[in-house]
Amino acid sequence: MKRVVFIFLCFLMYADTGFSQEALIQNISSRNNLSLNGRWNYIVDPYENGFYDYRREAYDQSKSKTGGYYDDKRNVNKSELIEYDFDHSPTLKVPADWNSQEEKLSLYEGTVWYRKLFTAKPISGKRYVLYFAAANYEAHVYLNGKKLGMHKGGFTPFQFEVTNLLKAGENSVVVKVDNTRKKEEIPTNSTDWWNYGGLTRDVFLAELPETYIHDYKVQLAKGNQNLIEGYVQLNGAKKAQKVTVNIPELALKFSVATDENGYALIKTPVKKLSYWSPENPKLYEVQIASETDAVNDKIGFRTIVTSGKDILLNGKSIFLRGISMHDENPLISGRPRSEGDLRMLLTWAKELNCNFVRLAHYPHNEEMMRLADEMGLLVWAEVPVYWTIAWTNPDTYKNAQSQLGDLITRDKNRASVIIWSVGNETPLSDPRHKFMGNLVDHARSLDNTRLVAAALELHRDGNRVIVDDVLGEKLDLASFNEYAGWYWGGTPKEITKYFFDIKYQKPVVVTEFGGDALAGFHADADTRYSEEYQESLYQNQFKILGGIDGLRGMTPWILVDFRSPRRPHPIYQEFWNRKGLISETGKKKKAFFTLKDYYDSVSKTFNQTKASK
Structure with missing residues (x-):
């Protein structure tokens, strides 16, 4: 069942954009990351001029897929008409909401465009993922003028692989963030908290090997204090690998083999475990290593029933x-x-x-x-x-x-x-x-x-x-x-x-x-x-x-x-x-x-x- 759910999430499609978003990478913040936090240029766009033409048709759905603010254009000659300019626009801090940073945006609900220029040095044989820990509420993401996809939900992370779009040198990431409340969304249009809009949590570019450890679960089995259960999931061309799980403090080390889908169950008995609790918040270093990747985490073990x-x-x-x-x-x-x-x-x-x-x-x-x-x-x-x-x-x-x-x-x-x-x-x-x-x-x-x-x-x-x-x-x-x-x-x-x-x-x-x-x-x-x-x-x-x-x-x-x-x-x-x-x-x-x-x-x-x- 877990494998079915995972595969479903991996290929979840956003029907209105035609772009896909992979399932979330576990513990991605621990990877080799380039932080994109800091000052981002922004443009307030209550009429969504940067997204729709005057007939209310989305630029990124047109044949040319150009014309929107996400193109991040600069004037190259004095006769060219461009009605926006990120370079000379004001800036907002990221991560943070826009409401608390600018008085004029305190009660604003609508679209704000964010733009960040960053320098990358992509390495051949590596893969790159653009990660957003949260953006409230609907976010459309573009890299170097190309649409990566769209995400709805103001409090959950999302990511897009950008390996083939990332350039050596200067790159431009543009995000359209819209926090308009709607009754058919989650949450609905009536809440009892402030509707903080913007890129409210970390943004970074993650570097990963060609085949990497995409997801894992290492926890005690339900109601069993002496059995660790879980799984590991690889992503990439080399899916069948030996994966080793090591918890040094417990002198516990074992290996599993992933199948043709990159998936393997984890199941091993454990003894002399110090159980996590409020009185004893014990965390163990857990090392997971495949033939092509490795990731470390700090995990506590406890049961709850x-x-x-x-x-x-x-x-x-x-x-x-x-x-x-x-x-x-x-x-x-x-x-x-x-x-x-x-x-x-x-x-x-x-x-x-x-x-x-x-x-x-x-x-x-x-x-x-x-x-x-x-x-x-x-x-x-x-x-x-x-x-x-x-x-x-x-x-x-x-x-x-x-x-x-x-x-x-x-x-x-x-x-x-x-x-x-x-x-x-x-x-x-x-x-x-x-x-x-x-x-x-x-x-x-x-x-x-x-x-x-x-x-x-x-x-x-x-x-x-x-x-x-x-x-x-x-x-x-x-x-x-x-x-x-x-x-x-x-x-x-x-x-x-x-x-x-x-x-x-x-x-x-x-x-x-x-x-x-x-x-x-x-x-x-x-x-x-x-x-x-x-x-x-x-x-x-x-x-x-x-x-x-x-x-x-x-x-x-x-x-x-x-x-x-x-x-x-x-x-x-x-x-x-x-x-x-x-x-x-x-x-x-x-x-x-x-x-x-x-x-x-x-x-x-x-x-x-x-x-x-």
Whole structure:
């Protein structure tokens, strides 16, 4: 099944362009890469003049395939008409979004053209891949005037082989990035986060041998702490090779032979393994070498399963002390630009005594997963199937499935990732059940070693809070969002009358609760937007959540205040969602310490309970 999926991805075609994009290369950032980060010239193009002619026909679909901005033309004589000029255009930093760099682009949604000149020295016998860690949302990519392809999805990586187009000397890469929201896309046109546009993550040119290690998975088998399973996939003409896997610290070295498709299964027993966990984030150096290539990775080994109402990490019951997070730096406007930004966010989570983070509502930076591996934080990873999707549109489903597949492909070797989430707060309907159920099946077909979940909605009948969603039958967790004390249920002190009626005999993880508080605004516990209101809300949430049989974790909403166009209140919000436990200036609100005290208590109690069993 894995081989079938891999081959399908390798030959996935973008029907509207006629260009293909290969499946993602595993751990490509570790290769010999030329960084294309830095300053890129840009042109704002709200009418898309650089893409369409006056009859709204795409230049790159015309017979000549010229006329667009991607030609990156310069005037060669004084009579030539060219109505753009990258050389004299302003610049934007990459990686970063355009909204936070230019005030005039703060609320802009539409097309921006990026251009980067770079010098290459291609070597005969090598292959070259142009890689984008993310571009929001629809990106059309051109090298030296030739179209490489198109990618949809604002948070997943994509790449194109450019071996035959790369020139010795100066090269021009042009990218049309369009972050226009549309109801048939993933996410849909209504979200509760800022729609940051642009080349938001790393861009580089990777150098590879003619036949290279394209993909691999090296993980513990499902529920088996003494068996490593996985596969290796080669790409190139010499597909049948001997591949050696070496984990020096374990004195474990073995070889497999790839078949005519370049594929080989990995399966070997392992002993004396130090299992990865939040308390022991042990990573092993894993070396994979073929006859023509070699790649190194740092991989942790652990198992994650459910048993009744328990979540078992390495065979032991665990309580997920979590927090939800956005991929946003509150202190420096915009998407995170560096490892330092990401490490700051995870460090705040650790200060809460978290062992778990929900990276909502879309795939976060790949470096975040590697830092979570290093720092000992379990991860809920999610795709942006958010609110009301175009459930009956087959192209929308293909898009969602593709983004889910890219997320799993990218992060399948990260021990920290224990949950694939297929969506958030999606309303009940038969088309939705089919759409979401198929995503669950797809996730399991790609990776059976992790849990599959979604953040479900709930319903109320009097004081009874009901969790009963047909999708829940297919999920590993009873996971849901609830906002008693903020969107319903009265004031915080009034919510203790509610109790939960959860249909499923599964571990319960409450994926969201909380309320807004403006840092520094103090009043009594009944005054909305005050720190005291938020503090009281958390205190009373713990009372009602404590009554749930099988409660095994939570990820309150949210670690840090984040920008949102849906939040315009001029006094308390100013286009910020204020549900963060930390303000946009880094100030910890009173509820931060309330949650920390709760997690300190839960950690102590849960560990004592485990020790007594």
